[in-house]
Amino acid sequence: MKHSGNFGKPKRYGMVIDLDKCTGCGACMVACMAENNVPFKEDESKKLDSISWLQVYRLTNGKPYPDAEVCYLPRPCQHCAGKHEGHSPCVSVCPATATDYDQQTGIVSQIYTRCFGCRYCMGACPYHARHFNWWDPVWPKGMEKYLNPDVSARMRGIVEKCNFCFQRYQKATEKAHAEGRRDLEENEYQTACTQACPAGAIIFGDLNNPKHAVHQIAKPNLKKGGQPQNPKAFRLLEELETNTKVYYLSSKQWVQDAIHKPHLLDQKEAHH
Amino acid sequence: MFPFNFEWMWDMSHIVFMGGLWYALGILGAGMTFCVVKAILDTANGKGGHHH
């Protein structure tokens, strides 16, 4: 667990996603794939081998017509801190130190050239936020021109995942350093999905910083593993004490129930 | 694996865990070396060679 230099106070970057506003349009997924050089292949309808760092799930209330209701839930990597900062389900199990919890930002990142593809981290992650490169990535002739140089293209046989666009954090801190600043402004570092979301449903920032919107909305209780104090807010699998950094907002009771009580939903329908 | 790898930290987990590894490897290595050396010495002393 290395530290990305001594740059300001330690931060805990996180998200608040307003499910009331999310329309399930999928612009976040596309923006993420475009930013992070995520490959594509001919058939992407086998969702269990389709790499998409951010997945939008489609939740239903399980009621028959005409009482059916639908809610979309975007799921980036949850950037778990675990019971003690850095004890993420995945980071703790990686045998080759190929995934890393950055103490400076709270971001869980993946070192592609280090990973040797044992996939233990994927088994450890209850959110299915991790994807394996089952295939060599291939871009049709010409399309490799749009690849982002800040993100290396992955090779077959390794695991990849959302890293809150860490390359953007690095660029922003470099710029701030050059300008002699120690801290980043809230808008200086935003993830690609946050930026793209037409609904403004994703808010990103430092959960430790009371001036940041994420802190103000989620009101994380830092003494209680970051539990939200906003009654509309919740996290996925709170009971597992994964201490995630992605908070969700919903005003609908059935959504909150569906998230918290697995056995309530017998008729599950998971869309990816 | 070695103290010069950057992941290395001089903490309890590394000392216990890596200590265990090097200890086991040490026994195996030393044991085998001992066996080989002893076999060479024995051969030189003319033991075991009925046919030559």
Next chain:
Amino acid sequence: MKIDRRSFLAMSVGGAVGTALTPLPWKIQDDLAIWTQMWPWTPFPPDGENTYVNSVSTLCGGGCGITVRKVGERAVKIEGREDYPTNQGGICNLCASGLQMLYGPTRIPYPMKRLGERGANQWVRLSWEEAISMVAEQLGEIRQAGQPETVACLSTRPYGSMPALLKRFMTAYGSPNFMTTPSMMDAYDMTLKRMHGVDGRMGFDLENADYVLSFGSGLIEGWGNTVHMIRINSKWKDTNAVLKQIEPRLSNTAAKADQWIPILPGTEGILALGIGYVIIKESLYDYDFVNNFSAGFDEFRRAVLSGYSPGNVSKQTGVDQSTIVALAREFARARRPLALCGRGQGTVPGGFGEYVAVHALNALVGNINRPGGAWAMPRPEMDGWLEPVLDAPAEAGLAKPRLDGAGSAAFPFAGQLFNRVPVALKAGEPYPCQALLVYDANPLFSMPGSGMVREALQQIPFILSFASHMDETAMMADIILPNLSHLERWEDVPVTEGFHRPMLGLAQPVVDPQFDTLHAGDTLLQLAAALGGTVAASLPWENYEACLKEALSPRWAELEDRGYWIDENFTPDDWSLAFPTVSGKFDFAVSGADLKTLFAMTAPQGDDGSYNLKLIPYDSVRIANGAVGSPPFLIKIVSDKVLKGKTVLVEVNPETARAAGFGEGDQAVLKTPLGDAAVRVHLSDGLMPGLVAMPRGLGHTAYDRYLAQKGVNANDLIGSVEDTASGLDATWGILASLVKA
């Protein structure tokens, strides 16, 4: 011998042990690992100077402001422009995938001529000079023969300098047949013309509406300006505005709405009239507006009260009486209620009667040209150009009736009716079409009744396409003069569909042309020059850029500087000035139309009793269904409950599926009067019983392996149905049945 074998063995073992003790194996091991970290077949994107170029994306109809990140000469990422008035930083999934269109393998790299059968996708490369002289020769011959009217032109968007230039070219050439692909805006234009007396476009001040009745409009799924509409939806959540969604399927819009009101497809207009009935009956309407600023209310009142009581309407629509009454009261009592229609993304207009019925609700509550209401807006004009010069052949050609019958005695209020062209060509009335110019449109894929469209295209001896990607229609062309991609060209992009401010964006080249392609505007100017005479004189500009600058001359500086122009202070005319009708008032009687006929339902095609279900198409925000095909990223985010492998899943209510013997994922054949298709069944509690819902935008035969041959094109199974009152395409589903595969 024995010694030899022994020493050989000893040497081998010794050699192996010796090598193992050298650093060699470790070095090889290390090198191999390093090699896996930089496999030569894994691309390594080169770094370079980072720049950002602002432009406007024209892939979807929204015309959002974008900022494109470049690294050296490469465009690497498209993001929403944060200071752009409509999208304010957001971006839709299609426009975010734009670089896949720019650099994609489906780009048409150079001018080419068809070789072999139409649609065989075999081509010979032409030089630009050759290509333009060939086309000019073809068009010149037709004009020489005195039949310029037999040349038609189809464009996607009606507004902006490119459609204007095409129209100008056609006018100077002598053809009245400039058309655009049909959309809900045609119907709204007609509504505006016949109820407001305004020749303009409809705008909606959605931001300020507090109660919205949507008659099937996919408000957050691509209706109007996608990103802008999603932003508004979020704003509604913040301000607690109410959205009621009326449609047979639990679309995303319905899911996000405060209430989903399922309704039998095709009866939406009837529900609107039923709501009108309650408003009138309970005198909940705006007295000031109705009494002082409207005409024809008595006729309207009579028509509504005679047949649209909640009881009647409930029977026809499947909506509870109590719901109808509640909707009417809530709507009438809301501060700024707004009723909308234009189904899904509004790519098929629908019956005119429905628009009248829905818009009449806005009039009843007086929410016309008011904050949060429906606004009559001026059309964007090309104010910098002089009139085209016409010679005698042009005058003669322009005097001929249009191919689609728009503006004729039968359809006097229609601006254009491309949907009628296949029928007209089949009948040979009023005259055959000898050449078709296609700009930025893919009618063969995107219009209902694609079989008929194909037949019509087959009848046209010469098709010229300006496509920049090899789509279905381009594959049918004889010559392709490929346009620059949307990120390589200048273009003005008026923001129209439903937006309530006059606004214009400017798309500018982000990267140099990647292929041997030319701006369609330049191609057209060169064609005009080659044709000579008055055609050349009417399009005198040296190049498209000059032409564009002249067209936008009053606003050019601002456009170049900011990338857009907007009239922030625009307010619609006051009621006393707003209605240039005969009476000078809003016309509930729709310029003397027979309201009873107007409100009658248009029956769906193929009612011969052998079909027990109805197939309805739906527009998904994750599937592009217009002139542009879905790029790989878009297809990648399509749910596996919509597309599995190469098979589309149709939604069916579990009860209906059970009755027909289908379970989740079962294979089936979907039959309609127009054809059969292999599908799979997806059980959905979000669909009315008796229906089958299929997404539009799949089933491409053109494009690349990421898109082609996946699913079924709903337009192959659903025919075009003409609204007798207006000539508009009133298609809304088709009778169908599901049988075991």
Next chain:
Amino acid sequence: MDSALIPKGVKRCPIWQFALGLGVVGAVLLWGVYAMILCWFKGLNQTNMNDYYGFALWIWADLAVIALGGGAFFTGLLKYVIGKDELKNIINYAVLIGFICYSSALLILAIDVGQPLRSWFIFWHANVHSMLTEVAFCLSCYFCVLTIEYIPLILENRQLDKVPFVHNLSHTMHEYMAVFAATGAFLSFFHQGSLGGVAGVLFGRPFAYREHLFIWPWTFFLFTWSAAAYGPCFTLLVTRITEKITRKQLVKDTTIQLLAKIAGWMMFTYIIAKIIDTVYWATTTAPSLGFTLKDFYSNNPVYGYWILFAEIVLCGVVPALMLITPKIRSNRLLLTLATILAVIGVSLNRWVMVLQVMAVPVMSFDIWAMYYPSWQEVATTILPVAYGIILIMISYRYLPIFPQEAELNPLEPEADMAAAAGTEETTEEVPEPGLTPAEA
């Protein structure tokens, strides 16, 4: 033809029969090798694994063979450290089976990882907090031990043994085998345990997660314990199969009965611990994580309560009771039945701890993911079986694996003569009793 290599005093099948057998099993082996090459060169897209099933058939096979190979360390521990000298008659075979199991496990791992050429990063960039690191370290070290234990056996081949150095080396290694065996037992304890820990530490997977004792979850101890209990059953079962195929008794009943009795009591105690673990997990651990037992065993086409019953009762309690009951144990048929049940039981346990862990949805809106292996996975999983059979065939034919074989199957004079006649160069050789591993 190869009689010069065949150990003294025993009879082996004709070479053509041997070659035919090798050919048949070799064909299966080649099929597996082909699949393995496909996986290496084309990547893991050759499998049916996916992002939900990152661990699948291979990892199960890995865990299963390591558990079954546990007979080697536990028998070694009993013989060399605890001093159950009777087990000298089966230790060679236990070592051979262990060697096969562990080399297979390593081979499977080499196919299973996405980047085999980088697999040494697990040592080089080791994360000492990962159970898998512990597994890798102990597994490879213990494989060295097994190799060390197997080497003297090879060196005892009649021809090799003639070389004085070889003779002395195997002699010395035998002499100090206790040191290696003790180290092996220590290593085995940790890697069997850490394999259990692999599942038990997954606090994101309530189905797998268990409370910890020090740094280890309960599955750590359960895995070690079960390997010690069930591993010898596999040794016994394979011995029985070998006896059936060779149509000879190879190990005396006293040895078999002793090992069976020890295994039975180990199993009995293990299964009590397992039941306590299961009850605690079902009533306390899982509910604290927001799950009920029903969530793990319903709503899917395969995993029901039957699997709990099969693993714990049918293939756990039942064989344990059978083995600790002298009457049942001494019946050859029932003994074999008990070992079969035990082998199924431990394999089922490893299946549950790998495959079912992957199948159970954790997020409430997620799905049960089902999986079936591709032919490439099946072939590469059968590959080690074929390899094991071949290694057993060769070892049995040319090495003195079973010290009691000659005694239990005295050669008829003619056969002895014939065997001797074929190898004139060995006729003057006097077998040295001190060289048999049993007495070393």
